[in-house]
Structure formats: C-alpha cells, structure tokens
Amino acid sequence: MSISYSHLSVLSEEVIKYLKPRNDQNYVDCTLGGGGHASKILESTKPNGKLLGFDLDPHACQAAKQNLGKYKDRVIILCQSYVHLKKEVEKNNFKNISGILLDLGLSSDHIDKADRGFSFKDHGSLDMRFNPEKQTLTASDIVLSWPEDKITNILREYGEIKQAKSLAKGLVTWRKEFVKQKQKKALLTSVFNSAILRILGIKESSLKKYRIHPATRIFQSLRIAVNSELDNIKKVLPQAIDILEPGGRLAVISFHSLEDRIVKHYFKQAIKACTCPPSAPVCSCQIKVKIKIKTKKAIKPSQAEVARNPRSRSAILRVVEKL
Ligand SMILES: C[S@@+](CC[C@H](N)C(=O)[O-])C[C@H]1O[C@@H](n2cnc3c(N)ncnc32)[C@H](O)[C@@H]1O
Structure with missing residues (x-):
C-alpha cells in the first residue's frame, strides 16, 4: 500500500546550491520528512554517496522509506530524534560527512492529518507528539x-x-x-x-x-x-559541526524567530576567535573559530515558491562551513 505524504520541500534549490552535493559524498539529513530534500541530495551523490537520515515521526520514516526506495542501498533511515546525531553517526560507522541538513519544525503532513492534533482548524484530539509511540x-x-x-x-x-x-x-x-x-x-x-x-x-x-x-x-x-523543540536545536547544532569534515557544510531552515534566534546565536559563538591578549605566551581561553558563515544574509523563498507553496513563506535558510 502506498503511503501518502503531503509535504512540499521548502527552499530545495537553495539547499542544493549551498550544500553542493557531489558524486560519492556522504550526507546527513536530520529531518527526513517524506525524503524530498534527501532524494535531491542522493541524486547528486550518485553512484556511491550515502545518506544517513533521521525522523522522529514513524509515519515520516515510512514515507521516506517508500519515497527513497530507489536509493535504498545508499540510505540508512533512523526513526529517532536527531539529538542522538553524534552517537548514531559513530554507531553506524558513517564517515566523511560533507553536509548536514536540518529542516526544522513540523511538516504539512502533521498539519493536514486531523488525528495528529496540530491544527486548530480540525477536530482531532489535541495531541501534537511527533512520535506518539515514544513520547x-x-x-x-x-x-x-x-x-x-x-x-x-x-x-x-x-x-x-x-x-x-x-x-x-x-x-x-x-x-x-x-x-x-x-x-x-x-x-x-x-x-x-x-x-x-x-x-x-x-x-x-x-x-x-x-x-x-x-x-x-x-x-x-x-x-x-x-516536542522540546528549542532544546533539541540547541543540542544538535554543536554535534553537527563536530561531525562534519573540514569544508563540510551545515544548512538549517527555521520557520520562526525563536528557532532562527538559536541558530544565529550558535553560529555567532562558533565564529569567535581566541580572546587572549596578544601578549599571552599561550592561548588559555581555548576559543577556536569553528566555522565560516556562507549566508551573510539569511536566504528566503522566492515569490514564485511562496505562490506555489504558501507554507514556505516564513522559511529562513542559514548555511555555515566547517573550518
Ligand atoms: C519540515 S519537515 C522536513 C521535511 C523534509 N525536509 C522534506 O523534504 O520532506 C520536519 C521534519 O522533522 C521531523 N522532526 C522534528 N523534530 C525532530 C527531531 N528532534 N528529530 C528528528 N526529526 C524531527 C518532523 O517529524 C518532520 O517530519
């Protein structure tokens, strides 16, 4: 039986432009959803590039498994929270990571299915758990x-x-x-x-x-x-930077100012250099520049995308590169 999934991926072209997936590179998608972004990445990393994908929602995992079927030998799907990113990358011996995507929040599928309880326009029970089996x-x-x-x-x-x-x-x-x-x-x-x-x-x-x-x-x-959404973002960002290869990129799509503020704040911290006085013989602050920012101004969807998919209107993309 085919699994329906109503979400339209947001800022897809921009994500690919900034993540620059190439043949045989490995990527992590922390928020697979229906696998929209993931399939574009997998298309660009043919023939041997692998993708490790997370989603907390069992329905999204099933949809991703179905929609990424043709790449199944190159994909590992983990139906759990991206807060376990580093541990899972190590457990799955997933190496040489060229890029990571975080497309935050909920999907259209959550809003459109009344029984998930996310929409005030529906008659489902007020639930809102991304994973009703584990939460x-x-x-x-x-x-x-x-x-x-x-x-x-x-x-x-x-x-x-x-x-x-x-x-x-x-x-x-x-x-x-x-x-x-x-x-x-x-x-x-x-x-x-x-x-x-x-x-x-x-x-x-x-x-x-x-x-x-x-x-x-x-x-x-x-x-x-x-869903402890803001805490989860704070937990995953340092792990993502940690596991990237030098030159690898992290792309984050936020949908409201609370999410974007956390992302911006973390990136600001990670571009800070050593604060020891020039006269200090050795560095004692241990602060190192970890990343460089690739999107000086946050990227927003084009008018055409918003017309095609009004739910994309609040999306904000920020990308950094590991040094
Ligand atoms: C905006 S959708 C992603 C859509 C996807 N990029 C696509 O192209 O179809 C966000 C997804 O993140 C998942 N999610 C939210 N919090 C999560 C977490 N802590 N760990 C893993 N997945 C999470 C949601 O279940 C949802 O499927």
Missing part, C-alpha cells in the same frame, strides 16, 4: 493538568504572547468546567480553539480581520513544549 506527554496533558504558572511560561517563552498570564488564568478557569463536564474525554483541537476565542473575547465572525489566527501562537507554544 508520552501530549498538548492536551499540558492544557488540562499543568499548573497555571507553567502554562504562563510556555505561552510567554514559546508563543511570545504578551497577555500570557491572563490567558493562562482564563484557560485554567475554563478547564475546570471542561473536566467536570467531559469526565476525561479527549480534548479536541476544535473545542480548544473555541475556548481560546472565548477567553480572548473574539467572535468567530470577526476572525477575518486578524493577519494570523489568534490561536496560532498558542498552538505553536504547546507544540514546542510537547
């Missing part, structure tokens, strides 16, 4: 059981919501009634969305005047908390 905490658990101050924190930090405190207070008041009435029935995304609008005092009929739906940032903050 236990759901977005619904957070909304229905976390203390008000912890909910305030994630709304503020992961959603950058100014009225986080009053929103969390409203949610805690609303959930008391919900739990009483529903007696442990699943919290649906649509029900949660309506509750948010009620707490914010927004009528469905007035939604058109908002540039982004008022629930967007709240859903984003829950998703980031459920």
Whole structure:
C-alpha cells in the first residue's frame, strides 16, 4: 500500500546550491520528512554517496522509506530524534560527512492529518507528539493538568504572547468546567480553539480581520513544549559541526524567530576567535573559530515558491562551513 505524504520541500534549490552535493559524498539529513530534500541530495551523490537520515515521526520514516526506495542501498533511515546525531553517526560507522541538513519544525503532513492534533482548524484530539509511540506527554496533558504558572511560561517563552498570564488564568478557569463536564474525554483541537476565542473575547465572525489566527501562537507554544523543540536545536547544532569534515557544510531552515534566534546565536559563538591578549605566551581561553558563515544574509523563498507553496513563506535558510 502506498503511503501518502503531503509535504512540499521548502527552499530545495537553495539547499542544493549551498550544500553542493557531489558524486560519492556522504550526507546527513536530520529531518527526513517524506525524503524530498534527501532524494535531491542522493541524486547528486550518485553512484556511491550515502545518506544517513533521521525522523522522529514513524509515519515520516515510512514515507521516506517508500519515497527513497530507489536509493535504498545508499540510505540508512533512523526513526529517532536527531539529538542522538553524534552517537548514531559513530554507531553506524558513517564517515566523511560533507553536509548536514536540518529542516526544522513540523511538516504539512502533521498539519493536514486531523488525528495528529496540530491544527486548530480540525477536530482531532489535541495531541501534537511527533512520535506518539515514544513520547508520552501530549498538548492536551499540558492544557488540562499543568499548573497555571507553567502554562504562563510556555505561552510567554514559546508563543511570545504578551497577555500570557491572563490567558493562562482564563484557560485554567475554563478547564475546570471542561473536566467536570467531559469526565476525561479527549480534548479536541476544535473545542480548544473555541475556548481560546472565548477567553480572548473574539467572535468567530470577526476572525477575518486578524493577519494570523489568534490561536496560532498558542498552538505553536504547546507544540514546542510537547516536542522540546528549542532544546533539541540547541543540542544538535554543536554535534553537527563536530561531525562534519573540514569544508563540510551545515544548512538549517527555521520557520520562526525563536528557532532562527538559536541558530544565529550558535553560529555567532562558533565564529569567535581566541580572546587572549596578544601578549599571552599561550592561548588559555581555548576559543577556536569553528566555522565560516556562507549566508551573510539569511536566504528566503522566492515569490514564485511562496505562490506555489504558501507554507514556505516564513522559511529562513542559514548555511555555515566547517573550518
Ligand atoms: C519540515 S519537515 C522536513 C521535511 C523534509 N525536509 C522534506 O523534504 O520532506 C520536519 C521534519 O522533522 C521531523 N522532526 C522534528 N523534530 C525532530 C527531531 N528532534 N528529530 C528528528 N526529526 C524531527 C518532523 O517529524 C518532520 O517530519
């Protein structure tokens, strides 16, 4: 049976241009999704280049396995988090890595499948786990059981919501009634969305005047908390630089400012040189320049790409090269 996967790869041409895959080179794709970027890399690394691919989501792994079938002798698919990058590269004896791709966040497939619980436009259970087999905490658990101050924190930090405190207070008041009435029935995304609008005092009929739906940032903050997304990015970046061959490149596609800030900050640290005074006989700070930045200005999708795939509109690509 064929596995459907709705995601369209973002900034594909630009990723290939900057990663420069050539015959027989080895690459790592930390976020395979349906294997869109990976297939382009594998096409360019014929006949012997290998690709090690990660995805946390079992459905994405199946889709990638299917879509990369014709390259199967050159691909290793690991259905687990990229935070284990270095360990897995060593375990699989994967060497001479010329490039690494991180295409962050979620895929269209997550948004389009109601039962994954990522979309406020649907009626699935408010779940949001990238890997429901390995992760236990759901977005619904957070909304229905976390203390008000912890909910305030994630709304503020992961959603950058100014009225986080009053929103969390409203949610805690609303959930008391919900739990009483529903007696442990699943919290649906649509029900949660309506509750948010009620707490914010927004009528469905007035939604058109908002540039982004008022629930967007709240859903984003829950998703980031459920999947520890920002911590994972902080963990993987130094590992990626560490395992690259000198001259190898790391390309990162972010989709919002929280992700991009972490990437930018890490790259800024990694281009710092020794800070010891010139008079010091030996370096005591141990700071070494690790990378050079290949994208002085972040790369964004062309108008044509955004017209073709509106979900690409917030993508930001940054690329560095290991020294
Ligand atoms: C934007 S999609 C990648 C799409 C892919 N580049 C393509 O061309 O089809 C991001 C993918 O990263 C996966 N993901 C998110 N966090 C992850 C993690 N910590 N480890 C591995 N995969 C992760 C998601 O499950 C999702 O499939």
